[in-house]
Amino acid sequence: MVERLLVTGGNGFLGSYLVEKALNQGFEVVVVDDLSTSSCINVPKDAKFVRCKVEEFSDDTRYDFVAHFAARPSPEDYMKHPVETMLSNSLGTLRTLEIAKRSNAVYLYASSSEVYGDASVIPTPEDYFGYVNPVGVRSCYDEGKRFSEALCMAYHRQFGLDVRIERPFNVYGPRMRADGVYGRVIPRFLSQALAGKELTVHGDGNQTRSFLFVHDWLEATWTLLTKPGLSAQVVNIGSPNEVKILELAKLVIKVTKSSSKIVFLPPRPEDPRRRAADITRARSLLSWEPRTSLEEGLKTTAEWLSRAS
Ligand SMILES: NC(=O)c1ccc[n+]([C@@H]2O[C@H](COP(=O)([O-])OP(=O)(O)OC[C@H]3O[C@@H](n4cnc5c(N)ncnc54)[C@H](O)[C@@H]3O)[C@@H](O)[C@H]2O)c1
Numbered sequence: 001m002v003e004r005l006l007v008t009g010g011n012g013f014l015g016s017y018l019v020e021k022a023l024n025q026g027f028e029v030v031v032v033d034d035l036s037t038s039s040c041i042n043v044p045k046d047a048k049f050v051r052c053k054v055e056e057f058s059d060d061t062r063y064d065f066v067a068h069f070a071a072r073p074s075p076e077d078y079m080k081h082p083v084e085t086m087l088s089n090s091l092g093t094l095r096t097l098e099i100a101k102r103s104n105a106v107y108l109y110a111s112s113s114e115v116y117g118d119a120s121v122i123p124t125p126e127d128y129f130g131y132v133n134p135v136g137v138r139s140c141y142d143e144g145k146r147f148s149e150a151l152c153m154a155y156h157r158q159f160g161l162d163v164r165i166e167r168p169f170n171v172y173g174p175r176m177r178a179d180g181v182y183g184r185v186i187p188r189f190l191s192q193a194l195a196g197k198e199l200t201v202h203g204d205g206n207q208t209r210s211f212l213f214v215h216d217w218l219e220a221t222w223t224l225l226t227k228p229g230l231s232a233q234v235v236n237i238g239s240p241n242e243v244k245i246l247e248l249a250k251l252v253i254k255v256t257k258s259s260s261k262i263v264f265l266p267p268r269p270e271d272p273r274r275r276a277a278d279i280t281r282a283r284s285l286l287s288w289e290p291r292t293s294l295e296e297g298l299k300t301t302a303e304w305l306s307r308a309s
Contacts, residue, residue: 002026002027002028003026003027003028003064003065004027004028004029004030004061004062004063004064004065005019005022005027005028005029005030005063005064005065005066005067006029006030006032006059006061006063006065006066006067006096006099006105007019007022007029007030007031007032007067007069008031008032008033008054008057008067008068008069008070008092008096009032009033009054009068009069009070009071009110010029010031010032010033010043010047010049010067010069011031011033011035011038011041011042011043011049012033012037012038012042012069012070013171013173013175013176013177013214014069014110014168014171014214014217014221015031015033015067015069015070016042016043016175017175017214017217017218018067018069018218018221018222018225019031019042019043019044019047020044021218021222022065023044023046023047027065028048029046029047029048030047030048030050030059030061030063031043031047031048031049031050032050032052032054032057032070033049033050033051033052033070034051034052034053034054034070035051036072036081036084037072037073037074037077037177038177039177039179042175053087053088053092054068054070054088054091054092054095054096055087055088055090055091055092055095056095057092057095057096058095058099059099060102061103062102062103062105063099063100063103063105064103064105064106065105065106065107065108065225065226066096066097066099066100066103066105066106066107066108067107067108067110067225068092068093068096068097068107068108068109068110068148069110070088070092071085071088071089071110071141071144072084072085072088072141073112073141073184074177074184075138075141075268078138078140078141079137079138079140082137082140083140085140085141085144086140086143086144088144089141089144089145089147089148090144090147090148090151093109093147093148093151093152094151097151097152097155097161097163100155100161100163101155101159101161104161105162106162106164106225106226106231107152107155107161107162107163107164108163108164108165108166108221108224108225109148109149109152109163109164109165109166110166110168111145111148111149111165111166111167111168111234112141112142112145112167112168113167113168113169113170113236113238113275113277114132114138114141114142114145115130115132115142115145115146115149115167116128116130116131116132116167116272116275117130117131117132117133117142117272118131118132118270118272118273119131119272119274119275122208122242122274122275122276123210123240123242123276123277123278123279124236124275124276124277124278125236125278125280125281126167126234126235126236126278126281130146132146133270136269136270137269137270138269138270149165149234152165153232156231156232162231162232163231163232164224164225164230164231164232164233164235165233165234165235166220166221166224166234166235166236166237167234167235167236167237167238167277168212168217168237168238169209169210169211169212169236169237169238169239169275169276169277170184170185170186170209170210170211170212170238170275171211171212171213171214171217171237171238172184172186172187172211172212172213172214172297172301173213173214173215173217173297173300173301173304174214174300174301174304174305174308175214175304176214176301178190178191178305178308178309185209185245185248186211186248186252186298186301187301187305188200189248189249189252190252190256190298190301190302190305191305191309192260193252193253193256193258193260193302194256194258194302194305194306194309196258196259196260197260198260198261198262198263199249199252199253199260199261199262199263200263200265201245201246201249201262201263201264201265202245202264202265202266202267202268202271203245203264203265203266203267203268203271204246204264204267205244205245205246205249205262205264206244206245206246206273207244207245207267207271207272207273207274208242208243208244208245208273208274208275208276209242209243209245209248209275209276210238210239210240210241210242210243210275210276210277211239211241211243211248211294211297212237212238212239212277212290213290213292213296213297213300215292216290216291216292217237219288220235220237220282220286220288221237223286223287223288224237224285224286227285227286230285233281233285235281235282235285235286236277236278236279236281236282237277237279237282238276238277238279238290239276239277239279239290240276240277240278240279241276241294242274242275242276243294246262248294249262250262251294251295251298252298252302255295255298255299255302256302
């Protein structure tokens with residue numbers, strides 16, 4: 001029998017890779033997306049596309065897998081739309097959990113490393129509970145993710161639903177939104193470098209992140225979604241390599257052979273100082289390891305951006 005997958009946010013960067021992979025594996029795929037953060041249509045013709053807000057979506061179809069990815073992950077975007085941001089990761093999570101429960105489906109939730117906030121343990125393991133301001137400007141995103149994780153576990157404990165939670169850490173690659181301030185750090189630096197414009201670093205550039213190429217992310221996510229026996233697992237999907245934002249800017253200039261200069265802007269409010277993933281659990285549960293170096297991944301993304309623009 002053909003397996004059926006529902007992907008919310010399936011027109012977005014990460015969702016579109018999952019949709020493509022599932023279609024290649026012979027799945028039937030339904031995508032729900034309101035196109036709020038999309039600059040183009042990524043959904044292949046073989047998938048059914050429903051343009052709708054996830055918090056308003058209902059469906060009687062039976063699914064084998066439900067993946068909830070709909071969100072506004074760019075800080076500039078979610079700070080401008082805090083209410084919509086909270087709704088897709090509260091009501092939207094409830095709606096999709098109900099669909100999974102009715103279908104007895106495996107439910108995958110795309111949470112975020114943002115649940116850790118300004119973590120004091122680096123690399124951060126899954127059992128670090130987080131240091132998050134519940135009323136700060138980032139709380140619409142961080143607390144939406146934290147609430148959704150709690151709701152997933154409530155559905156697991158009360159109804160026995162097979163839920164799996166992933167916490168991605170700064171995934172990047174082709175198809176990422178690169179427009180203006182909404183682009184996250186890698187597509188923003190790459191577009192600036194390719195256009196010969198100044199690279200804009202927020203703060204002093206000593207804040208760190210760890211970056212994961214999208215093909216590596218897809219491999220881990222597909223295993224987390226489809227491997228039997230992973231119910232109620234919470235897994236970091238990221239890289240343990242910590243990189244200063246200033247070093248990233250310099251590497252982008254190197255790989256694009258750009259003559260752009262680096263300029264410094266005021267720091268972003270409540271920007272976490274350090275971030276890197278402890279991937280011990282992903283290594284053991286998913287037999288997974290990131291394989292793409294940052295330099296290699298940046299080159300591939302730069303080539304895509306040059307072709308796309
Ligand atoms: N890319 C990363 O590095 C990263 C890191 C941590 C977590 N995540 C999470 O992974 C998921 C996918 O992120 P992405 O990078 O692909 O982002 P994206 O912005 O490219 O994709 C999100 C998609 O969700 C859609 N969407 C937003 N609000 C919606 C709503 N209310 N109803 C229906 N559709 C809606 C958008 O139109 C978009 O197509 C998100 O939940 C995000 O929080 C991503």
